[in-house]
Amino acid sequence: MSVSATGYDLTPLTPEQIDGKAAGLSEEERRVLLDHGTERPFCGTLLDNKNPGVYFCRLCELPLFSSDSKFDSGTGWPSFFQPFDTDHIRYLDDSSMGMTRTEIRCPRCDSHLGHVFPDGPPPTGQRYCLNSVAMVFRENDG
DSSP states (O other): OOBOTTSOBOOOOOHHHHHHHHTTOOHHHHHHHTTOOOOOTTOOTTTTOOOSEEEEETTTOOEEEEGGGEEOOSSSSOEESSOSSGGGOEEEEEOGGGSOEEEEEOTTTOOEEEEEESOOOTTTOOEEEEOGGGEEEEEOOO
């Protein structure tokens, strides 16, 4: 078993486990998470969320980002300057769309989350640009 620094199991899910979890996804969620699509800008339900809490992978519920690192990038997608745990994000080179970008995926279920760009705010200078449908938000208690 592979465990992150924050204590979460990162063991990759089997194809059967992914299929089971994907059974309840909407068509749009499937298109983004499993087929590496992108939702339209300024339409995601989490774009304007300012509540304190944690954003989890919609498919496997691994914590991805804290509201403490969320910022308004003006791009139309929820943006963060650092992940919940660096082990909770997998990075891949993406040369689709006629440009070179860094795709981010969930390391446990391999779901497509979005992309990361080197034009974010301090302290990291990173802009993790996420699809709202790739995440579930849970507000902090109290």
